[in-house]
Structures are given as C-alpha cells and as structure tokens.
Amino acid sequence: MAAVCQVTGAVPGFGHTISHSHRRNKRRFDPNIQKKTYFVPSLRRNVTLNVSAKGIKVIDARGIEAVVKDILARGEKI
Numbered sequence: 001m002a003a004v005c006q007v008t009g010a011v012p013g014f015g016h017t018i019s020h021s022h023r024r025n026k027r028r029f030d031p032n033i034q035k036k037t038y039f040v041p042s043l044r045r046n047v048t049l050n051v052s053a054k055g056i057k058v059i060d061a062r063g064i065e066a067v068v069k070d071i072l073a074r075g076e077k078i
Helices: 053-062 064-073
Strands: 013-018 024-029 033-040 045-052
Touching: 033 053, 033 064, 045 053, 045 064, 053 064
Parallel strands: none
Antiparallel strands: 013 024, 033 045
16 A cells, blocks of 8 residues: 555655664655545545545544545546
C-alpha cells in the first residue's frame, strides 16, 4: 500500500536518522496512514479510504460528503 493520503495528499518525507556519534543514515518519514470505511449517503454505499490521521480530522470537520466531492473532482476513483 502506498503511503499517500487520499484526502490531504500527504506523502513520505525523507531525511536522516542521526546517531549519538552524529553518523547519518538515510530514512523515510511515513505519514500515519489508516484504512477507514465511511458511509456516503449521496453514493448510497460504503467508501474505503486510505487517510492520514490529519485526513481523518479533516473529514470530521468538513464532512464526508464534501471530502468525497473533492476527491471525485480530482478524478480519483474511490
């Protein structure tokens, strides 16, 4: 599963992990992706989304209808 949020578009960030001796190694900062199922009344069905923790908060604030409308407007299949 790709570490991309369908609501916010959050993608992995890249950087270094730094040891106590200050050696640097490449690492990847993944967003907190969760698979959530929502019932969308306008579609009359359940929709499963890969969303980050911040994306879940956006859905709670704006509502699932508005978020699904934006996702469909981008041409993304859900």
